[in-house]
Each structure stands twice: as structure tokens, then as C-alpha cells.
Amino acid sequence: MEVPILKQGPYLIASIQSALADADLVQFRDALVEKVGRFRSRGVIVDVTVLDVMDSFATRTLRDLSQMIRLRGAETVIVGIQPEVAFAMVQLGLRLEGVGTALDLEEGLAFLNRMTRIGD
């Protein structure tokens, strides 16, 4: 299951469409990090609205992804985490430290605009 990665101006938007297996997640991470360089993107939005489960591997992959993308010179924001998922994550001690989060795509864009000072 491949995740579509769309270029939108200076940003990349990756919208996860269904639950991903571990291997798919790794592939997604690598593809995203690679495209950040190729498109010279300033920010990345990862939309996880459809996910109703977030396990430790997914959490770690998102955290790694965010750090890798920062090293490549862009910011990452995770959008669309469901309330139940958020609650389950903190209860299980899964932390997304240092990773930007926002309510939805719109908020994510506003977040990236602030972080990258685009649109000032």
C-alpha cells in the first residue's frame, strides 16, 4: 500500500489512506525524506486522519521521519490524530516529542507557514 505524496507549493502533503504495515511505513518514510530533497520542500504535512490505531512502531517511525526531515532542512507536522488515538497513545506512553502536531490540514498549513515564515 503506497502513500500518495503530493507537492503543494513549497510543501509536501502525504495523506495516509489506510492502515499501514511496518514495511510500508518504512518505505513511506524513505520516500518522503527523499522527495523533500528532490522538490526542495520547506515543510511536510502527514495526514493520519484515517488511522484508528497508532502503535509504538508507527509512533517511532513518525518521530524518526520528523527528525530526518528536519536534518534535510524542512519542518514536519502531523495532522488529524483522532481524540481516541491521542488518548490511547499517551496512556501507552507513546510520545511524539519534538514533532509538530495540528488538528487538521488547514491548521497544519498555518503551522508550517508560521514555522517557515512563508506568507509573512
Next chain:
Amino acid sequence: MSRGQIAMGEKGVTLQSTLPEGEKEFVLLRELVSHLRGNRTQLREEWARRITQTQLLTAMSQEEIFAEATSVYDNYVEALETGTLEALQAYARNLSERIIPRGVETHEVVGIVLLLRDVLARSLFSKYRSDFALLNRILDAYEPAANRIANTVAVGFVQERERIIREQQEAIRGLSTPVLQVRERLLILPIIGAIDPQRARQLTEQLLGAIRTNRAKVVVIDITGVVAIDTNVANHLVQTVEASRLLGARVIVTGLSPKIAQTLVTIGVDLSKMNTVGDLQGGIEEAERLLSYKVAPGDAPEELT
């Protein structure tokens, strides 16, 4: 129920011969009941005296104890006679309803029923002491019935108590926690009273739901009304803050009393990621700053980071 069946057997002539044992028992029980009826006044007084002596039901006055003792006694004898416990059950529930609000404890209720059993048993001993075999048979009839009655009353009391506790919990949960929107994208969550794990969980779920529906960016949690805090609650606060952040909302905690602040420092909860402000007013001002509202003339709106 077995005694009820025996009572029917006694009336039906055909069954009479097929139930010789039960029949005998029934006659004994009838004799027992008439003995208890005959000595009603004396036994009742003896019982009330023993209750006072053992310092049970201290929350009630002498007259009340005696009045209740009379009703319990009559219900008790009736239950012995008919073998049906429904009336007694209903009475026990009714009694519990009346005495629980006055602080009567479970051990007191169990205590008085056991006392009544003892008082009645003693009266049987003294009446039949000359005929040991008969006494034995009488006790055979009396004891199981008496134990069942004691059981019924105690269970009725405990059930009533549990029902009241459940009702109160429901009531508390009902008035638990409103999540209020004070401005566009700014929510307030005032917490009042003690927080147990269940309530904390409910709180977080409500808050997270409200963040999504109101598209909140900032949440002010006010804990002025929280008397005490422990490790669990503190950790839960941290979790709530973290979960809110995952939804893209920032949390400001306000109203930490000196005592709570001290507790938090003592138990060493990591509050470094928590944004705390002294009082609710300050919290709302801080929230407005985060939302880039202009708080006062001359203040430059700050950037959200």
C-alpha cells in the same frame, strides 16, 4: 420456599401422608411461632435492651430503636411463619432507606439481627430445657429459617447502601465537568473536587472531543477547585496535556494552590512541558496572547510558535 410448600401440604389432605417429616417440622414451626407471639412484649423488650447494652444503633433514640425493634420483630415472626421472605425483604429495604442517611453502619444492622436470633434462641432454650430431644428438633426448625432471615436483612441493607452509593456516583459524574468555550478556539475546563482515575479518564475524553468539535487551539485547565493531588492525578494531567498537543491544542494549567505546588515538587512529577499560570484570569490572558489577540493597548501581538 420449602416451608411454603410444606404449608400447602398441610392443607392438602393427600399430601399430608407423603410428607411426614415436613409435616412434623411444620407443626414445630407453628409451635415456635405461637411461642414467639405469646412472649412478644417480653422478648421485644429484652432485644431492645440488648441492642442498647451492646451500643448498637447509637445514631437512633431509645424510642426509635424500640419502634423499629417492634416492626422488625413482627416481620421476623411473620417470615418464620409463612416462610416467604418478600415482605421482610421489602421491609429491610425500607428500613435501610430510612436509617442509612443517619449513619447506621452495616455491622450494626447485622449485629441487631444476630442479637434477635440469639435472644429468641435463648428463650427457646429456657422453655424446652426439660426436653432435650424436643429442643433439638425445635432448633432444627428454627435455625435455618433464622439464618435465612438474618441473611436477607443483611443483604437487603448492603444492596440498599450500594444502590445509594451508585446513585451518588452517578450524580457526581453528571455534574462533573463542563468544557466551555470562552472565545473562538479557546476552551476552559474548570475542575472541581476530587479526581479518581475514572473521572480523570472521562475528563480527558471530554476535553479531547471538545477540542476537535470546537477546533480549539488553546485550552485553560483550571484546578482551583481541586483540593489535593496525587501522583496518579498529576501524571494524568501530564497525559492530558500531551494528548491535547497531539490534536494541535496548547494547554495552560491555572490555579495551582501552594499546597498542590508543593506536592507536585515533592513527588517529582515532570511538569516541565506544562504551561502553568497563577490564576484563571492570568491563564486566559496568556491564552489570548497565544491566540494573538490584543490583550491591552500597546501590547504587540506575539507570534504563535
